[in-house]
Amino acid sequence: LNPPAVVPAALGSICCLPVRQYHFIYDPKNWTEAQSYCRQRYTDLVTVDSLNMVTMLNGMADKSNGRLAWIGLYFDVVSWRWSLSDEGFYGADGSYRLWSAGEPNSAWYTVDCTHMYDNGYWNDAPCQWVYGSICANTSGQAATFFYISTLMNWTDAQSYCRLHYTDLASIRSLQENEQIRTMRPAGLTVWIGLYKDTWKWSNGNLFLFSYWASGQPQGGVENCTVADFSLSGHWEDWPCGLEKASVCYH
Template identity: 35%
Template structure:
């Protein structure tokens, strides 16, 4: 019996291994305005730094040292530091958690005004002023938590991030119904409840979809209508503030380790190309990595793009090239199971370049673009 249980237990253990980091940060002490800093980063690395979440300070030993230097520089010289977030003219809706906005459930006539945060009431969504107060719902690793405290949207977001994961996201009709049922069992008054939906005009320099924001409590304030770029400050863990883009500050570049190759190759040919010219076909072992794949896959010229995902027929399971099992799942409906003829077709995994960019199973002979990694 012990021998029978060994392989499943080993594979379960593999799911606890932390993900590989696919972005490195480089602190540039030379002072430039925001546009000059952007140009420097694009020439030397990938772009001005995009931040996906607060963990950007502790991703790897190298990045720890970089962000320790930034924090030290902030404190020693009281010096602000540019990152890649810039104010644009068009408002876009985001989820606080960074999930893509694929589903909206507005009440009739909504959104109707310039308010920028969202509540749910009677199963539908309404825009509210972000400084209004309400109870709210946090997401956790095991489900949802109803917080029966009245806070404004920013305070609710901070509470969820400190105590759980984030304000709740709603990605489809099924999750919307689950949320309504959850609220009905805990909010008998039928009052409005904050969810994680907000809109702003800020855009990352590399066109990333990251909706993560880490503003200081009074920011952004757009002083004199002329503060369109973002700095980290010496407060706390480096909360952000908006500043005039003409100021001269040091800055942080990021170097992305995902590369979309626009050649059309079979899976085996793509694997050979990545190993000869980079490191390997990409593995997607977390929600964060999927978001980075979603950011780069938009550059593809084929409807799907190869990943380093293959079907291990003898064990009736999918594995990454690294040997890790598929712990994080993002399969499109009808995909992800082992087909009866998988040995004949040699099925491999790809990510759709359009739509909600889920994974699909295809015969390895299909000729697609692919994503290489430099780690």
């Protein structure tokens, strides 16, 4: 294979690989503008899925033009879904929610799982916290709920429910919510099956590789990701409205 070639361009540079080409765009844009630009002229904002790609992009970057560049990783603040993926179970009732006031608030960058308070209202919380849980057996659109007293994190609770029942509980109505609220001991918080698929790539690829800088991501309103080429390409989360350089691919 020929070594990658770097070709200067008016707004950026291009590196040619056998399968994909990567373009640095140094004209500052916010993340949404950068995504639109990449999709219109190329394929999308870049997906960085290996250390080899980090190294390659580091070699391409013109740090004097753009130390920070948008990549395709973003925090999806609205992508809540149920652990049970059977669409036939929900019918028209898959969007039922009973959040506590001000929730979900994404107060932690890891907040992507849901528990039910003693009063029946829901809160988002880090999935590694441990609570009891509510499992469900389902058949068609019928559901039977089971309180599990063993304290587990959300992922372990999901695995337990899938092993012994159908899945963690999905809640489609106030009636089902009340059934669950009254079946477990008073004062206890329990996991239910709602979770958020948080960090996503713009092109839809699974988020399997990460290269966060120390102390990152910080969360809050910083929902888009830059590669910091003054820090060997490590990632930082930044507010999506700020204007930065960007990296496209096709």
